Amino acid sequence: xxxxxxxxxxxxxxxxxxxxxxxxxxxxxxxxxxxxxxxxxxxxxxxxxxxxxxxxxxxxxxxxxxxxxxxxxxxxxxxxxxxxxxxxxxxxxxxxxxxxxxxxxxxxxxxxxxxxxxxxxxxxxxxxxxxxxxxxxxxxxxxxxxxxxxxxxxxxxxxxxxxxxxxxxxxxxxxxxxxxxxxxxxxxxxxxxxxxxxxxxxxxxxxxxxxxxxxxxxxxxxxxxxxxxxxxxxxxxxxxxxxxxxxxxxxxxxxxxxxxxxxxxxxxxxxxxxxxxxxxxxxxxxxxxxxxxxxxxxxxxxxxxxxxxxxxxxxxxxxxxxxxxxxxxxxxxxxxxxxxxxxxxxxxxxxxxxxxxxxxxxxxxxxxxxxxxxxxxxxxxxxxxxxxxxxxxxxxxxxxxxxxxxxxxxxxxxxxxxxxxx
Numbered sequence: 156x157x158x159x160x161x162x163x164x165x166x167x168x169x170x171x172x173x174x175x176x177x178x179x180x181x182x183x184x185x186x187x188x189x190x191x192x193x194x195x196x197x198x199x200x201x202x203x204x205x206x207x208x209x210x211x212x213x214x215x216x217x218x219x220x221x222x223x224x225x226x227x228x229x230x231x232x233x234x235x236x237x238x239x240x241x242x243x244x245x246x247x248x249x250x251x252x253x254x255x256x257x258x259x260x261x262x263x264x265x266x267x268x269x270x271x272x273x274x275x276x277x278x279x280x281x282x283x284x285x286x287x288x289x290x291x292x293x294x295x296x297x298x299x300x301x302x303x304x305x306x307x308x309x310x311x312x313x314x315x316x317x318x319x320x321x322x323x324x325x326x327x328x329x330x331x332x333x334x335x336x337x338x339x340x341x342x343x344x345x346x347x348x349x350x351x352x353x354x355x356x357x358x359x360x361x362x363x364x365x366x367x368x369x370x371x372x373x374x375x376x377x378x379x380x381x382x383x384x385x386x387x388x389x390x391x392x393x394x395x396x397x398x399x400x401x402x403x404x405x406x407x408x409x410x411x412x413x414x415x416x417x418x419x420x421x422x423x424x425x426x427x428x429x430x431x432x433x434x435x436x437x438x439x440x441x442x443x444x445x446x447x448x449x450x451x452x453x454x455x456x457x458x459x460x461x462x463x464x465x466x467x468x469x470x471x472x473x474x475x476x477x478x479x480x481x482x483x484x485x486x487x488x489x490x491x492x493x494x495x496x497x498x499x500x501x502x503x504x505x506x507x508x509x510x511x512x513x514x515x516x517x518x519x520x521x522x523x524x525x526x527x528x529x530x531x532x533x534x535x536x537x538x539x540x541x542x543x544x545x546x547x548x549x550x551x552x553x554x555x556x557x558x559x560x561x562x563x564x565x566x567x568x569x570x571x572x573x574x575x576x577x
Contacts, residue, residue, distance in 0.1 A: 161297065164321060168326045170327065173457070175471070177194065181234075195302050197330065198298065218381065219275060220381055223272070241384065247271070251370070327453075328456065331459060342447045347443075350399070351400070352440060356433050361429075367382065379468070397466060415432060457477075461473065469518050484506070
């Protein structure tokens, strides 16, 4: 890709061209065509016709689970038909505690949802977002372009890229967990190391998954198995298995004939026989939360703001709800106050504080509760699962929380212009 020159100024500059950064650019560009938006991504990005993003999907691609609240956001951006065609719908969620009677099942039809979630491979989601971004003349995407420093100023935030600098009315840091830009600004990140590692792989199933997602809690760590679209008629699921680091490393190196029996022993026969495993990747797990998310002319978003345990599948969906509210607040005040006005950004933070707190607490507490081995906690969690299975109202509340609908969340129709034809 040919790198364009860095502009001298822009209305909004987003440091990070991942899924969160691109989604925010689309929200703002669609609603306010007069805004100039600059997205800077440190890594090269392929063209929309690149073979790297060619369909059908590969067996080993990493995936993301989208909640119904995220579907609503992408529907307002007119991207949902393309995303849905590349995703597998979650019709049922089964939650169980290995070796104990506690279990519950959530059904989309029972809760009034078309689906409880949708699992899409990251490269497919990235391809669709990149295509959409390149259709907007008011979005300028530069890659590779690494933001080295941020320089706060009275009239905006300066973004330093090599020898050049661009002044933005609002800068958004969305460059991932433990962002180096935060430390350079003196923004501390509170990190809780779980002392665990996530083993992530796609596995082939002997029978169709029927849209069932599994949350399985074992003595070695929680396991999630999410339905994926098939590849060449082969049924697939995405495995996320939380393990002690040394155990995860051992399992990563085993051949399939040794790994699959261990997986079956701990997961059980609910999904049928595991036929093969794709590439197994390890990710150390920690909860990381930025102590500041807004400053004058600055917002921290995505994993840079809060990096969550993956077993609950809430991280990306919370980030989308954040940027949806941010876009709504910015657009509602556009023309009356500067985009980087601190009181405006604090208003955004106040609106999302409750959603963030509840989601972070849930994502942190769930694996801790099910990792506990003491009998009072074991008895309490099994009683909770049994109660949830017996009480439809309790199941419904849990499902609505997971869907991102318990808290106010995004109201996309308030910030997406109906006059836009895309």
